[in-house]
Amino acid sequence: GKPPAAAAAVPHPDGPAAEADGAGLHASLKQLVDTPHWRDLVIRARRMDPDAITEAYRELGRRGLLTPDWPSEYGGAGTPTRRAIELFEGFSSTGLPDLVYALTVQIVGNFVLKSGSERLRRELLPRIARGEEFATVLYSEPRAGSDLAALRTRAERRGESYVLNGVKVFSIYSDIAGSALVAARTGQDGHKYDGITLFVIDLTADGVSVELVQTVQRERMCRVRLHDVEVESWRRVGDEGRGWALLDGALAIERTGIDHVVRAARWLEALHTTTAPSERLRRLEGQVECATTLARAATEVFLRADVRATDTAVAKLYTSETCQQVGHEVLRRWSTLATAPNADDLVHEELFSALTESPGLTLSAGTSEMMLSTLSADLKEECSRRCLEILHRFGGDLVDTVVEVLEPEGARIKAEPLFAHSDERREALARTLTDLGFDLVERPEEEGGLGLGLTAGCGISLGMGYLGYENAYTPHHFAGDGGTQTPHGPCPERACRLRHAAYVLGLGIGLFRTAWEHAVSREQFGRRLVDHDSLMFPLIRGYAELTALGARLHELAEHARDVDEDAVRRFELVEQDALVRVVRSAMQVLGAQGITEWSVASRFYMKCAQNMGLLDHEGRVADG
Numbered sequence: 001g002k003p004p005a006a007a008a009a010v011p012h013p014d015g016p017a018a019e020a021d022g023a024g025l026h027a028s029l030k031q032l033v034d035t036p037h038w039r040d041l042v043i044r045a046r047r048m049d050p051d052a053i054t055e056a057y058r059e060l061g062r063r064g065l066l067t068p069d070w071p072s073e074y075g076g077a078g079t080p081t082r083r084a085i086e087l088f089e090g091f092s093s094t095g096l097p098d099l100v101y102a103l104t105v106q107i108v109g110n111f112v113l114k115s116g117s118e119r120l121r122r123e124l125l126p127r128i129a130r131g132e133e134f135a136t137v138l139y140s141e142p143r144a145g146s147d148l149a150a151l152r153t154r155a156e157r158r159g160e161s162y163v164l165n166g167v168k169v170f171s172i173y174s175d176i177a178g179s180a181l182v183a184a185r186t187g188q189d190g191h192k193y194d195g196i197t198l199f200v201i202d203l204t205a206d207g208v209s210v211e212l213v214q215t216v217q218r219e220r221m222c223r224v225r226l227h228d229v230e231v232e233s234w235r236r237v238g239d240e241g242r243g244w245a246l247l248d249g250a251l252a253i254e255r256t257g258i259d260h261v262v263r264a265a266r267w268l269e270a271l272h273t274t275t276a277p278s279e280r281l282r283r284l285e286g287q288v289e290c291a292t293t294l295a296r297a298a299t300e301v302f303l304r305a306d307v308r309a310t311d312t313a314v315a316k317l318y319t320s321e322t323c324q325q326v327g328h329e330v331l332r333r334w335s336t337l338a339t340a341p342n343a344d345d346l347v348h349e350e351l352f353s354a355l356t357e358s359p360g361l362t363l364s365a366g367t368s369e370m371m372l373s374t375l376s377a378d379l380k381e382e383c384s385r386r387c388l389e390i391l392h393r394f395g396g397d398l399v400d401t402v403v404e405v406l407e408p409e410g411a412r413i414k415a416e417p418l419f420a421h422s423d424e425r426r427e428a429l430a431r432t433l434t435d436l437g438f439d440l441v442e443r444p445e446e447e448g449g450l451g452l453g454l455t456a457g458c459g460i461s462l463g464m465g466y467l468g469y470e471n472a473y474t475p476h477h478f479a480g481d482g483g484t485q486t487p488h489g490p491c492p493e494r495a496c497r498l499r500h501a502a503y504v505l506g507l508g509i510g511l512f513r514t515a516w517e518h519a520v521s522r523e524q525f526g527r528r529l530v531d532h533d534s535l536m537f538p539l540i541r542g543y544a545e546l547t548a549l550g551a552r553l554h555e556l557a558e559h560a561r562d563v564d565e566d567a568v569r570r571f572e573l574v575e576q577d578a579l580v581r582v583v584r585s586a587m588q589v590l591g592a593q594g595i596t597e598w599s600v601a602s603r604f605y606m607k608c609a610q611n612m613g614l615l616d617h618e619g620r621v622a623d624g
Contacts, residue, residue: 327358465506
């Protein structure tokens with residue numbers, strides 16, 4: 001066995017009835033998957049046996065496990081969306097091909113639910129809910145790839161119908177799907193994205209031909225030709241020529257990364273089964289936990305009407321690249337894994353899947369470069385806000401107070417040199433925090449404190465790091481033993497370690513912001529530094545890592561009493577590794593400014609150096 005790679009789902013009560021329904025659904029799922037027959041179905045499905053895939057999904061549909069959050073009139077039960085995500089993680093963790101669900105339910109199904117005509121909803125959605133029909137998407141075209149501006153497929157209006165002509169490529173599962181969401185051009189005027197219209201077509205209709213395209217992976221890709229395919233107007237999704245605005249939201253739904261983290265957890269489990277424990281796998285496991293928390297948070301886009309592609313760009317970038325790293329670990333070891341004696345059929349299928357599917361993870365649903373470009377445009381407009389959003393997870397009002405009060409206070413009590421530890425500055429900051437009552441934040445209310453808990457304490461430590469100060473935050477109940485610091489670094493207690501991790505994360509965010517602001521204000525070769533993608537993309541990757549770390553740290557702090565020691569250690573390993581990359585990319589952007597003795601950048605750099613190593617609690621213990 002192995003420790004769980006994915007972070008455990010966190011329960012949120014929705015009332016007794018919802019909890020009872022949820023318990024029944026989970027019990028039904030357990031009863032279904034804990035059988036030899038299900039395991040046989042999964043192995044056959046992984047080998048692309050269409051009968052096995054169909055039977056497995058129909059069993060899930062019969063038990064109401066595919067779309068429990070949809071309205072009852074469309075085959076659902078109206079449960080919270082998080083319940084559907086939990087169930088998806090549950091049956092996908094058994095090895096069932098998850099992309100069938102992602103395409104059919106999460107993308108096409110949810111898209112039709114939000115924007116389809118009433119007739120389309122009533123005809124298609126109940127069949128999806130029962131597991132009787134699969135769906136896919138037809139976006140990419142020859143020589144156009146993911147660039148929808150280069151779309152050539154045409155839809156010509158003829159009375160109450162449209163006639164579609166064109167070719168779509170790299171469409172997955174079109175050979176077993178009954179329906180497809182198609183992007184076609186109905187006009188040419190205006191912006192390059194204008195004139196795109198969306199349809200849900202019947203893949204068995206006259207004029208549709210589906211050809212398999214051979215690839216190294218088991219999941220089937222297809223070329224779909226559309227020749228004079230007649231599509232009724234009720235199958236149009238949204239207004240004619242306004243498809244791009246809808247696609248922007250559809251792409252956000254497609255990019256939550258929840259399918260990536262489920263795969264990564266399975267692949268990691270297969271690696272644990274066939275290889276000896278190592279620090280490398282431990283760090284990967286921690287990274288998958290961060291990705292899982294981030295992906296679960298991103299699934300809230302399912303609940304919103306106003307969704308943009310930028311809303312899930314960080315999740316897509318981080319989860320796909322994390323999952324790909326697990327695949328690369330299989331690649332490194334493939335020559336021995338392929339013949340591992342302790343790999344049964346399902347483990348071997350997972351390892352082969354990791355080897356062959358991982359290259360495409362950073363291509364499908366938008367390449368990593370597209371995600372980086374999307375984030376670059378967003379950060380150019382909202383950098384300070386995006387940085388503070390990471391901190392605001394831990395309490396917006398609290399963090400804003402720390403930043404607003406201590407920024408001018410810190411400027412008044414600086415001691416030189418800026419990058420050196422200063423008892424004077426630390427003591428002055430500690431007095432300020434005490435005067436503001438922050439030392440009582442974590443103390444229980446019955447003991448005269450505010451009772452806000454460890455999460456709020458981590459928020460204060462984050463703020464201290466974000467401003468580039470010493471971590472002078474001392475919870476009242478630790479005041480007698482030196483707070484979160486000992487002569488040898490942070491105290492070994494779990495809460496102290498999480499506060500220190502928050503402080504280091506704050507330093508990383510502060511350094512990122514400093515580097516970004518520098519890039520906005522400086523020019524090179526006639527262009528602002530921030531417009532040089534080759535320079536900025538590594539820094540933007542760092543921002544995605546900081547966001548994922550913030551999401552996972554918040555989860556650990558919220559449930560600190562239930563978190564085991566190994567989970568904290570894995571997080572520390574991931575944070576230390578990520579901060580090295582953030583510092584490296586930030587210093588590259590800052591150039592000479594970063595190593596100038598009295599600069600803000602050098603202060604952050606040296607404080608990162610002083611504190612990142614303290615995350616290596618085991619190493620410090622081993623060294624005595």
